[in-house]
Amino acid sequence: MLGNDRIPKICLQTAAWGCASLTFGVLVFMAWLSIPVLRASDTVHILTLPWLPGQGQFGIGPMILGSLYISVLSLIMAAPVSFGAAIFIRITRPGTLGKFFQHLVEAMTAIPTVVYGFIGIFLIVPLIRETFVQGSGMCILSAAIMLSLVISPTMILIFSQSISSVPRQYTIAVEAMGATPAQKFLMIILPCAWKGILTGLILGFGRAVGDTLIALMISGNTIDFPRHILDSARTLTAHIALVTAADFDSMEFKTLFVCALTLYLLTCVGVFFARAAGKRQ
Amino acid sequence: MKNHSAVDIFLSFYAWCCAFILTSAVLTILGYLLFHGLSSLNLDLIFAHTPVMDALFLKKQVFGGLLPAITGTLALIFLSMLFALPVGIATGIFLSEFARSGTRKILGLMFDIMASLPSIVVGLFGFAVTIFLHQHFFKQLYPCLLISALCLAFLVIPYIIRSTQIALESLPPQVRLTGPALGATRTQNLWYVLIPMAAKEIIGGIILAIGRSAEDTAVIMLTGAVATAGVPNSIFSGYEALPFFIYYTAAEYANTSELMKAYGAALILLFICGGLYLFAYWIKRKVR
Structure with a gap:
């Protein structure tokens, strides 16, 4: 029994290539269903025009902008804090307290996104509404605050990993020369680890763009072009979740595949960059 | 300076x-959730006013309780793991033990993309394929438990692949060489030595994958989760699930008692995911 190597290998090979081709299949499927829409009007128009189904306009411009606004804002809020938290884990308190904090961050990855969204509705939204006395509080800012909590564990763990992967010889040598922790960090660790930090930022941004529930639950979902961080906005992901037209052949439904294709391609770009940054480290 | x-x-x-x-x-x-959710945590939350035993043995349907949503989530986890585990583990083994470096690179890229695809894209894919099949082949097929489980499997497979691959690759070379030195074939070595040695690490990864399939909402809201369905009795029908219940109630609640139920549901989901996380942590810790 189990003396033959060929059959198991073929089974395993089939599973692996099956998964890979399924991933590729999703891309082909999305592209195939997007073609009619992209052909019917200019690609540029689809990506920049507003969404007015009543007038036959199915541009996804507002959603692309909404996705970018929310993701960039959440990254702006999460990145400095994550960076500081990684410094805390690796440099300021590398002992018990740092370890404990790292466990806390790891445990944060287990909190369901829908719970963040749910709490956001009742905690952040009223807070924003009362602070700025404008609108319903369901806005880009609220969503970005909650989203920054969702993406920060990913970034912290990657940052702290890249800080710790700086060769020991370097850090010991610089310590022996009498450098303070800050000097060690700025002169040795940062120059060595910045590519890992870049990877963390890319992956954090990718998570922010790909998240559906936070934006869907607390950014308000209006289809106008967002102009201000207190404006309500709709992301690409929330847009897909909201338009569930029963008519498979309607233009409205088909543009969803353009959204999905955009998200897929954005993901690919992110993965390529993250891999490129990781490789040269 | x-x-x-x-x-x-x-x-x-x-x-x-x-x-x-x-x-x-x-x-x-967490404090906010505990503060509001703990008071609503009781048997009535889950079983409403149905007697517990009747509800568990499906003698009576539970109306207004969370039992259908909890069972729906458990059914989803079970089914999605049924699909994801064999494929994911097999692929992980292939990548670490059999694939040549070129193949490994290409497949690794595909699985990186697969892992970072937004779940809503996977959900839309599942939904569109279902509608397509419904229109052209199977008239009775609608978004249902089976479709959701398949999509969730797609979502968690890359995590299982990654943890299997890493667990196997991090085994010390001595362990890897002993079996073949005694005349074992590659498959025998894999089956009797390598997999048992890496099992705990792999299981840790699987449990984290279970956590992901329990919490994901974007996929199931497009592929068959509904507001009221009762305890699931067929894989071809709609079903309730905890994350979807939380999302739905947050958007549509009519009164405080419904909202309190959502707090309870959020707390239960948090306990499930937190428990799975701690379990995985405990297993991984035993490895070291």
Whole structure:
């Protein structure tokens, strides 16, 4: 029994290539269903025009902008804090307290996104509404605050990993020369680890763009072009979740595949960059 | 950099601030949820006013309780793992033991993309394929438990692949060589030595994957989760699930008691995911 190597290998090979081709299949499927829409009007128009189904306009411009606004804002809020938290884990308190904090961050990855969204509705939204006395509080800012909590564990763990992967010889040598922790960090660790930090930022941004529930639950979902961080906005992901037209052949439904294709391609770009940054480290 | 101490103090002050902000944010969220959710946690939350035994043995349908949503989530986990585990583990083994380096690169890229695809894209894919099949082949097929489980499997497979691959690759070379040196074939070595040695690490990864399939909402809201369905009795029908219940109630609640139920549901989901996380952590810890 189990003396033959060929059959198991073929089974395993089939599973692996099956998964890979399924991933590729999703891309082909999305592209195939997007073609009619992209052909019917200019690609540029689809990506920049507003969404007015009543007038036959199915541009996804507002959603692309909404996705970018929310993701960039959440990254702006999460990145400095994550960076500081990684410094805390690796440099300021590398002992018990740092370890404990790292466990806390790891445990944060287990909190369901829908719970963040749910709490956001009742905690952040009223807070924003009362602070700025404008609108319903369901806005880009609220969503970005909650989203920054969702993406920060990913970034912290990657940052702290890249800080710790700086060769020991370097850090010991610089310590022996009498450098303070800050000097060690700025002169040795940062120059060595910045590519890992870049990877963390890319992956954090990718998570922010790909998240559906936070934006869907607390950014308000209006289809106008967002102009201000207190404006309500709709992301690409929330847009897909909201338009569930029963008519498979309607233009409205088909543009969803353009959204999905955009998200897929954005993901690919992110993965390529993250891999490129990781490789040269 | 003349003033060493000032920079040092600033850096550590900054790090302390960041750690403090994050910790207090998490504690605020958890505290808020516990504060509001704990009071609604009781048997009525789950079983409404149906007698517990009748409900568990499906003698009576539970109306207004969370039992259908909880069973729906458990059914989803079970089914999605049924699909994801064999494929994911097989692929992980293939990548670490059999694939040549070129193949490994291509497949690795595909699985990186697969892992970072937004779940809503996977959900839309599942939904569109279902509608397509419904229109052209199977008239009775609608978005249902089976479709959701398949999509969730797609979502978690890359995590299972990654953890299997890493677990196998991190085995020491001595272990890897002993079996073949005694005349074992590659398959025998894999089956009797390598997989048992890596099992705990693999299981840790699987449990984290279960957590992901329990919490994901974007996929199931497009592929068959509905507001009321009762305890699932067929894989070809709609079903309720905890994350979808939370989302749905947050958007549509009519009164405080419904909202309190959502708090309870959020707390239960948090306990499930937190419990799975701790379990995985415990297993991984035993490995080291």
